[in-house]
Amino acid sequence: MNRYIDLHTHTTISDGTMTPRELIEYAAKKKLAAIAITDHDSIDGIWEAKQSGKKNHVEVISGIEFSTYYKHTEIHIIGLLIDEKDKRFIKGLHEIIEARDNRNKVMVDKLQAHGFNINLDDIFATADSKVYTRAHMARAMLNKGYVSSMKEAFDLYIGNDGPCYVSREKVNPQMAIQLIRSCGGVSILAHPTLYDMNLRELDALIKELKAIGLQGIEGEYALYTKSEERYIKELAKAHDLVLSGGSDFHGDNKPYIDLGVGKGNLKINYHLLERMREIKNH
Incomplete structure (x- = not known):
């Protein structure tokens, strides 16, 4: 019998709307065999x-998702099967969290300069x-009536091309x-089709x-569209990369993703996790 999993999810610890306990209870209702917790910059x-x-x-599955910057493009790197108790890992993570906190302060300053009474x-x-994260900023703007939706906040103000956007240059993919x-985890490039790169640029990034x-x-x-999924799998084969899969579930913050x-068509087989464990062990 096939067993299904989800290796990309978020809880209230970062920008999801379900607590870790609620998320696992929901996973049980969905009859998932395994689920990775991949909150942004947090374990x-x-x-x-x-x-x-x-x-x-x-x-x-112990996991995490890092937001990093590559040639002024935000690139997300997921860590799976990590040892979240590793001391070197925890020290490095604290430095990244400090960079995120500093970025939030600068973005709030920009929002205020644009006339928003947000702190x-x-x-x-x-x-x-x-x-x-920026999702929390968008929620604060929505709560105060400055925007009609969180999407509007991103589209007009805090998205990657928005006037109040600030990158975190300190954190790069290599870090x-x-x-x-360093803590025995498996590093995964998340959703590469979202980076607004052409095929040549994406291939260069992966290399x-x-x-x-x-x-x-x-x-x-x-x-992913079907054609995008096929292309990404071809890239994985060409570059000898293990495959991962996930919904990027955020609860009510992304209600169109379950x-x-x-969106209704994902079925991520447990064998992806087994293959990942082989990579980790070698």
């Missing part, structure tokens, strides 16, 4: 998720989270990949990341 939800996993008979406390009030590898330790690529993802199935 704080993993322990709670694993406790819930034991009760609900769902295998919980850090408004953002903190949107969620009981350990890591605050994230090395940090993931460069492979040279510094990238081990896998997200071959199954909620927003756990395990994405």
